[in-house]
Amino acid sequence: MARMKFLCDVERCIECNACVTACKNENEVPWGVNRRRVITLDDGEPGEKSVSVACMHCTDAPCAAVCPVDCFYTTTDGLVLHDKDLCIGCGYCFYACPFGAPQFPEESAFSQRGKMDKCTFCAGGPEDDNTDAEYEKYGANRIAEGKLPACAEMCSTKALLAGDGELVADIYLKRVMQRSGRPDTWGWQKAYGAGV
Amino acid sequence: MSRYVPLALALLAPLLLAGCYEDVTPTNYEPGVYKGETDPLLEKLESGDLREELDQRFETAATDR
Numbered sequence A: 001m002a003r004m005k006f007l008c009d010v011e012r013c014i015e016c017n018a019c020v021t022a023c024k025n026e027n028e029v030p031w032g033v034n035r036r037r038v039i040t041l042d043d044g045e046p047g048e049k050s051v052s053v054a055c056m057h058c059t060d061a062p063c064a065a066v067c068p069v070d071c072f073y074t075t076t077d078g079l080v081l082h083d084k085d086l087c088i089g090c091g092y093c094f095y096a097c098p099f100g101a102p103q104f105p106e107e108s109a110f111s112q113r114g115k116m117d118k119c120t121f122c123a124g125g126p127e128d129d130n131t132d133a134e135y136e137k138y139g140a141n142r143i144a145e146g147k148l149p150a151c152a153e154m155c156s157t158k159a160l161l162a163g164d165g166e167l168v169a170d171i172y173l174k175r176v177m178q179r180s181g182r183p184d185t186w187g188w189q190k191a192y193g194a195g196v
Numbered sequence B: 001m002s003r004y005v006p007l008a009l010a011l012l013a014p015l016l017l018a019g020c021y022e023d024v025t026p027t028n029y030e031p032g033v034y035k036g037e038t039d040p041l042l043e044k045l046e047s048g049d050l051r052e053e054l055d056q057r058f059e060t061a062a063t064d065r
Helices: A016-027 A062-066 A092-096 A132-138 A150-154 A166-178 A188-192 B006-020 B040-046 B048-062
Strands: A004-008 A037-041 A049-053 A072-074 A079-081 A160-164
Touching: A004 A166, A004 A188, A016 A037, A016 A150, A062 A072, A062 A092, A092 A188, A150 A160, A150 B048, A160 A166, A160 B048, A166 B048, B040 B048
Parallel strands: none
Antiparallel strands: A004 A160, A037 A049, A072 A079
């Protein structure tokens, strides 16, 4: 079975931050937590590149490998999700993740950390699908409704792609052929491995 | 009347004590084994219908027009 993937085409990303806004709006992400953000490399210089970054749902997820309470699980589609009832907010996953995806809301004074929060590929969590409990903890579950992540669907230039990895790769390959340049798949190899 | 008080208390006591019950069974840690709730989405994703729906959505939303 093919796996669900994110891919940001850096040649198309215009740093509009619509994906960030769509994510925040769809999931009602609290202040201080950014499940997705746009990074600009060489900002202000000729040839600058922007890339939209969130959890890449890695094939061999380092966050899951270091979690001391094993709160992570992977769906058959390769989505890396977690159970906030098990999470102890230790922050190991934050240090392990190469993309800075795990976020920790500030619970109270003195910067006390809360449970880890990250992109769920709009697939919610282990609570019953599309219930208030699931929405409060994990945000929207668009996948259960047959929809794809809001960030990718909102992308005006279609720079951000989210879906079946084979379909994503096909579209990206066509674009690279049309542009007749070299592929520049930011983060792909790190998240999914060279042979994927 | 006073003789019924101990009887009433005896009947009430188990109910009150039952209210104080708390399941203290700990979850035993095993490396690499997820022991949380099962996500109902996993079962839905097994069905080809949802996958097909998602793929069609992707073709509609992500391909260039």
